[in-house]
Amino acid sequence: MTAHAFDPDAEFVTPPLYTLRLTAAQRCVLDWIERHGGLFAAISLPVDDVARDVDHSESTVYEALARLVTLGLLVRDEVGSYRxxxxxxxxxxxxxxxxxAAALVDPPITPDTRAGEPRKVSNADARRRRTIRSV
Structure with missing residues (x-):
């Protein structure tokens, strides 16, 4: 059984946004979430604040959130936060x-024996080790 090669252009493909026929409210809510840190972490959405910022009604914001979650553009966790x-x-x-893609296929970083050795204490210790002494 052969494993298929990881192809990021095939694995991470999503339909272009213009083909999803998003409304202005949905685009505004998606942009609001992006501007408030929803790219990298799940954030809670105070719907009244979002509605005031994007200049839409609260019901429109709820409808936009529902459609964005249905499309898969937003991920909602069990607490009710979105990312x-x-x-x-x-x-x-x-x-x-x-x-x-490079991070997924690159080999892992593993320490060798030198990494496990103790670090030198000072430069004077290093000089003492390099000194040639007569016998």
Whole structure:
């Protein structure tokens, strides 16, 4: 059984945003979450603050969140916080996608025997070790 080679361009592909037919409210909510740290961590969404910032009603924000979660652009955890799907971020940033792909296929970093040795105490100790003494 052969394992398939990891191809980031095939694994991290998402449909372009324009094909998803997002409404203005959905784009605004997605942008609000991105600006408030939702790319890298799950954040709680105070719907009244989001509605005020994006200039939409609270019901429109709830509908936008529901559609974004249904599409998979947002990931909702059990606490009720939201974060942007990492596949969406990687599909829109090819340089980052290549970096992640390299990290997945590169060998792990393992310490050797020299890494386990104690560090030198001072420069004077290092000079003493290099001194040639007569016998």
């Amino acid at each position: 942007i799907n990492a596949r969406y971020v990687l599909s829109s940033n090819p340089e980052l996608r290549r970096l992640v």
